[in-house]
Amino acid sequence: MRLRSLTLDLFGHFSAKSYDFGDATPDRPDFHVIYGPNEAGKTTSMEGFLRLLYGFPHIDPYGFLHQRKNLKVSGVLDVNGQRLELTRLSTRDGSLRDANDMILPEAAIQAHLGSLSETDYRQLLCLDDETIEKGGDEIVASNGDIGRLLFSAAAGVSDLTGVLDQFRSKADSLYRKRASSTEVARLKKELADVDQQIKDLDIPASAYKKLKQALETARQEEADLRSQRKSLHDQKAILSSEKSALPLLSEIQNLTDALADHEDFPRQLEVNPEDLVELLTRQNRLLGDKDRLEAEIATLTEEQAGLVRNPSHQTLQSELAALASLSARYSTAQLDLEKRRKSLAETHADMARSARDLQVPEGTDPVTLVVTEAQLQKLEDTRQTLRDLTLQLEREGEQLKEAELRLRHAQERQAELKTADTANTPVGPLLQRYAIDSLAPRFASATEALKSAATARDETLADLAMAGQTFDAVPASGLSLTEAEELARAHDGVESQRQTCAERCSESQRDLAALGLKIEHLTSASGLIDDDHAKSARDERDRLWSVHKSDLSPTTANAFEAAMESLDKTSSLRLDHAAELGQLRGEEQRRIELQARYSAYKERLARLEEEATALLATADGHARAFGFKSPVPPKLLAQWVAKRDLASKAQRTWERLSQEHEETLASANRLAADLRPLLTLETGDFQTLVSEARRRLQDERNREDERKSAEDALKSQETAVERHQQRINELKAAKLAANSSWQALAAESFQAPVDTDLLVQSLQPLRSLRELELTRSGLTRQIESMEADQADFSREVSDLAQKAGLRLSETPAATYGQLQELAKAAQKTEDTYVELGRRLEAARSGLAAAETVLREIDGKRLVLAEAFPDRVATGSLQSLRSAVSLAGEVIEKRKRLDDLTSSLQGLIGSLEDAKLRLEDKTETDLTAALSLIDEDLNRADQQLEQAIERRSNAQRDLAAVSGDGEVARLVERKTTLELALEETVLTYLETQYGLSLAEEAIRRYRDTHRSSMMEATEKAFADLTNGAYARLTTQPEGKTEALLAIDARGTAKKAMELSKGTRFQLYLALRAAAYQQLASQNLCLPFFCDDIFETFDESRTRSACKVMSTIGRTGQAIYLTHHQHVVDIAREVCGSEVTIHRI
Amino acid sequence: MSSIKILHTADVHLDSPLKSLALREEGLQSAVQTATRTAFSKLIDFALTEEVAALLIAGDLFDGAQRSAKTGAFLLTELDRLKAAGIAVFYIKGNHDAENPVTGEVSLPDNVHVFDGRGGKKQLGATGIWIHGVSFSGRHAPESLLSKFGAPEEDAVNIAMLHTSLAGSQGHDTYAPCTVSELSAMGFDYWALGHVHKRQVHASAPWIVMPGIPQGRDIGEAGPKSATLLTIEERRISVSEVPTSAAEFCELQVDLEGCTSDDEVRGRIRARLQDLSTGLVSDIGLLRLTLTGSTARKWQILRDQDLWRETAGEIAANTGRIWIEKLKIDLSDPGAETAASSAVAELEKLMASIRTEPGFQAQMSELLEGVSAEIPVRRRAELLPDEAAARQLSTDLSSAGAQTILAAMKGASE
Known part of the structure; x- marks a missing residue:
C-alpha cells in the first residue's frame, strides 16, 4: 500500500491542505522529504495520516481550531495497483467513506494493514523522537529474547508472552504433581472427604435385622419392669392414706364439742369487725365538729351587729376620680404661672432695647417698628445692591493701579535691550558653507576605521614572531600557503606511513622469531624428524643397498640392515607424528611467507625515510628565504605562512582605507583653519572648534527671540490700562441710582422716623424685633389658659365639700385631700361587713352536714344488731363490736370441721368407715410398713431406668x-x-498440549525469522554508522537476552551505552529491518519519520538518507524535517530520486 | 368386571446417582438430587391417585453398586404406602438385584410378592388376573428362562414378568436371552419385561413391553422417561405411558452459520433453548450444548469460551428449567483461507505439523499416562479402555488445545 495523496480537509490548523506524492515510478525510490519551518504542521500531517487509517480518538488534541465533530481527513491510496479513495470523518459510526461518500466497513482499510494496530504502526512505522526511543527501548530492554521481540514487532503479534503466561498459569492452577493448591488436588481432597462422610453415615443392610431384634427385646424388658413398679406404688398409697387419716379423726372430735354452745350464732357475717372500728372513730370526730361550729356562729353574729355603714360617702369615690385630671393641671399651674409672667415682662424690655438701637425718638412703641417679612426681604435686596456696587468700584481702582505699574516696567526693558550691542562676529554662515552636519560624522568614522586597521596590522605582524625572531614589515612572499600546506601534508603522510611500516616491520620480526621457536619446539620436543633428516636416512639406505647389491657380503648386509632399520624407525616415527609433521610443514611455509613480507617492509621503510628527508630539506630552504636562521619543520612552516598571509592582508586593508578617507580629512583641516581666528580658543583641534562654533551659533539665536517678546509685552499693557479706566466710570453712575432707591424704600416702611444710613450698616435690629414679638404673643396666651383652669378646680371642690357636709380648708387642694380620706374609710367598713356574712354562712352549713352523718351511723348500727339473738348486748357501737368478734371465731371453727371431714372422705371414706378401719392401728406400725415399700420401689426405679x-x-x-x-x-x-x-484432568491435558505446541511452534518460527531479522538490522546499522558498528550480537542475561553492538575496535556496547545519536541509528536500523521483514510478508506500508536525524552528524545523516531511499525502493518512505541541511543532504545523496515538498 | 389398572416399571436402580457436571451447581443439586428416588415416589403417588390394583417391578429395583441399608429403608417406606392402600406389588429380581446384598436383607411388607428363581404364578386378589414371574438367581443368566414359566391360566388375563436383554445387543452380555416371537408363542396376554433402559413396545398382540428406566442417569439415557400403565377392561388390555423422570438429559446443536456478532450468537442460543424448554416433559432438562456451523466469530468464541459457557448458563437459567452440563464448540471459520500470511497463520501451520510428529506424540502419551492416574479408577477404565482410546484422546485434546491457544493468540494480536 502506498500513499498517493493526503488531504487535511479540517485538521489541526489546516483547512484543505494537500500533499501529492504522485505515482510510483519503477526503478526510482518512493522517497519524499517534507520540509517546513517549526510549527508549519509536519507532525500534524503525520497524525492526519494515522487518523485516515485508524479514525479519530474520542478526544482529539488536534481539534483545537476546528471543532472535534467537524474534523476530516482524506486521501488516495494505491493498493495492489488499485486506487482507493478514502475520507475519514469524526463521527462515531460510519466514519470511513469512499469517493462517493458511501459508508465503508473498517475492514476495507484493515485488510491492507496486516494486523498492525494503531499503536504498533506508530511504534514501528511512524517514528518521532518519542516513538523511536520508546519502541526501541522496548525491543532492546524488554523481558524476553530480542529475536522474538523483533519478529513479534514485525508480525504484529505483540503479546504472545502474555498468552503463554496465561496458559501456563491456567495449567498450573489445574494440576501440578504433588501440589496441594491445584484444582485437581482440591477435588481429590473433597472426594476423600465425601468418601469419609459416606463411611460415617452409612449402615450396611445386614445390620438392619439385628437392630430390630435388639429393640424388640429391650421393649419387652421395659414393659415387665413397669408393671412390677406399679403394684408397689399402689401398696404404698394405701399405707400413706391411713397414716394421714389418724390425726384428722381426733381433731374432728374436738371441734364438734367446742361448737355445741353457739348453735344460734349467725352462719355468716355481713360486716368486718375492723369496719366497725372505723365507724366508731368517725362518730366521735363528728360529735366534736358539731360543738365547735355552734360556738363559732355565736361569735360571728355578734361581730356583724357592731359595724356602722355610711352609704353617702361611698359615692364620693367616683366623683373625686372625675376631678383627678383637673386637679393635676391645677397643681402644675400653681408652679408655672409666676415664671411665665416674669418671661413676658423680660420680652417687653428686650423689644424696647431693639427700638433704641434704631435710634427712634424716646417713647415710640417698639411694636410700631415691627415690619412684615416681605418688607424685610425687599430692604435686604436693595441694601445688598448698594453694597455690591461700592465693593466693585474699589476693586477696579486697585487693578488700574497695577496695570499702570506693569506698563512702566515693559517700557524700561525695551530700552535696556536696545542698548545691548552685538559685539561678536557671527559664525553661522561659515558653518553653513562647510555643511558641518555631514562633515563631522564622516570625519569621525574615517578616523576610527584608520585606527583599527593600523592596530590589526600591528597585531598580525607581532603574531609572526617565531623562534625568537620578530618582523617589522611583512616579509616578501616566496611560498604560497597552498604550497606550504601541500608540503606539510606530504611530510605527514610519509611520516605516518613510515611509522606504520616500522611497526609492521618489527611485528614481522617478532612473528618470525616466535615461529622459529615454535618450529624448533616441534622438531625437538616431539622427536620429530624433519624432511632433511628423513631424506638423508633414505639416501644412506639407497647408498648402502647399492653397495650391498654389488658386494653381497655379510658386512654390507649388516650395514644395509642397520640403515634399513634406521630408515624404518624414522619412517615409523614420522608416521606416528604425521599430524605434527603436517603442522611443521605448514609452519615452515608460513616462515617463508613471513620472511618475504619482512624483507618487503624493510625495503619500503628505507624508501620512506629517504622521501621524508627530502621533504624536510625543501622546507628548510623556504624557511631560510624568509629569513629564519634555524630549520623549521614543514607543519610549523605551513602555519607560519598562513599567519604571514594574514599580516599582508591587514597591511593592504590599512593602505586602502587611508586612500579612501583622504578628501574628508582635507576638508576638515580647512574648516579648522577658518574657525580658529574667530573663536580664540586655547586648543585648536577639529572636534573642539566645531563644538564651540555650534554653541556660539545657539547664543545668537536666543538673543533675537528675547527682543521680540519685550515688544509684545509693551503693547498688551497699554491696552489693559485703557480698559480699567472705562469700567470705573460705569460703576460710579450705577451706585448713584441705587442709593436714591434705598432712601425711598426706608421712608415708606416705617411709621416712625428711622435713620437710613444707620440701617444700611445692619438690618439685625429689625430682625430681633420681629422674633421678640412672636415670643411675646405666645406667653400672653399660656398665662390666660392657666388662670382659667385654677378657677374651674376651686369651684368644683367647693361644690363637693358642701354635698359631703365638709368645711372648706385653706386651699382647694387641701379640701380635695380630705374628701378622698372620707371616701376611703366608708369603703373599708363595707368590705368587713360582707366578709363576716360569708363566714357565718359557711359555719351554718358545716353544722347541718355533721348532724346528717351522725344520724346515718346510728342507722347502720341498728341493722347489724338484728342478726344477733337478744341475749347478746348490741346497744352501742362498742358492744356490737364485741358480739361481731365472737361470731367470727364460731364461723371459722365450723369451716375447719367441714374441711377435715372432707379430707378424711378422700383418704379413707366416710367418718364411720374411718373410725372402723383405724380402730386398732397406730402411727408407728404404719411408718414401718411404708419404709419397707420405699426400698422396693427404689430398686424397681433403677432397673426401669436402665431398661429405658x-x-x-x-x-x-x-x-x-x-x-x-x-x-x-x-x-x-x-x-x-x-x-x-476427570474433566479437570482433561482440561489440564488440553491446555498443556496446546501450550507445548505453541511454545515449540514459536521457537521454530523464531529460529526461521530471527537470523534474517538480525542480518537485516546489522546491515542497516553498519550502513547508518558508516561502518563504525559492523556487527550486532546477542548475549544471554539470565532469562533474557541483551542486544550488543560491536564497534570497529571490537568493543561490545549495550544500547544504553551508545550515544543518543548512535542509539537512534540502532533503533532506526531495527525499524528498517522490520520493514524489510514486513515487506517479505507482502505488507508494504508508508514509513514516516519526523525529524529523527537531528542528533546525527552530517555523514550519518547522509547514510540515513540512503537507508530511507532503500526503504523507498521497497515501499514508501516519507521524511518530515525543518532542517534545510537535511534537505540539502537528501538532494546530494539521492539527486533527482527524492521528491521535496515544502509547507 | 370393571376396569382394572396395573402399573408396570423396571430398572428403577434406586439411589443410582446422576452423572452430570451440571450437578456442580448448587441450585440444581437441591432440585434434582436423588432423582431416582423422586421418580420412584412419583410412580407410587401415581399408583395411589389412580388406585391401581398392582405394581409390577420387572427387575433391577436396586442398583448393583449402591448397597446402603438406607436405600432399603426408603423402599420399605414407599411400599408401606401401597400396602396401606391395599395395592399389591409383584417383583422379580434382575441381574443388579441379584448382586446387591440389600435385596436379601430387607424384609418386604406382605403386600409384596417376590417370585423366586424357580418361577411361579399368583392371582391378583379376587380378579381374573394371574401374574407369572421368574427371578434371576445370580448375577448372570446366560440361558433362556422361558422354560421356568408354567402354562397360562384358562379364562384369565395372564401377565408374565421377565428380566431379559431379549436377543441382546452387540458388545454387551446377554441376560436371559429370548426372542419376541418365542415370547409371543407362550400364550400370555402381556409380557412385562425389564432390563433395557430405553422404552420399547415390541408387540401389541400379545403385548410385549419394555418400559425403560423411570429416571435417566446420564447423557446415554437421554430424553423423558416413563412407566407403563395397563388398563384391563373385559379382558382387553390397553397400554399408556406415565411420565416419571424428575430430570431428563438432552443434547442440542445450535448452528451459528453466518453469525457475525455476539448478539446474533446469543439470540440463536436463546431461541433454541426457549424451544427446548417448551418441549421438555420433565421438570428439568440437563443439556449438552454444541455450537456448530461456519462463522467469522469462531476464534472470538473459542477464545472467550469460559465467558460463553457462563452466557449459555445464564440463558439456560432464564428458562427456569434448563441447565447446561457441557458446552462443546465445533465451529469452522469461513475466512480460514484468506489470512494465511500473518504470523499466527504461520504458527497455526507449524502447530498442525508438530502435532503429527512422533516425538511430540510420544511426549503427549507420556503426559497422558502420568496425569490420567489422577482420574478415579472407575472413570479411568471407562475413559481409557485400551491403547487406541488413549491415542485418540491425545489427538483430540491436542487438536482442541491448539485451537484454544490459537484463539487466544489471535485475540492478543487483534
Missing part, C-alpha cells in the same frame, strides 16, 4: 437406618466430583 436406656439406644440405632436420602446425596456428590476430576 437400652430401649432408646436400640431405637436410635434403628432410626439411623431411616430412608433419608443423605447417603444417596453424598454418593451423587461423589459421582459429580469424579466427573469434575
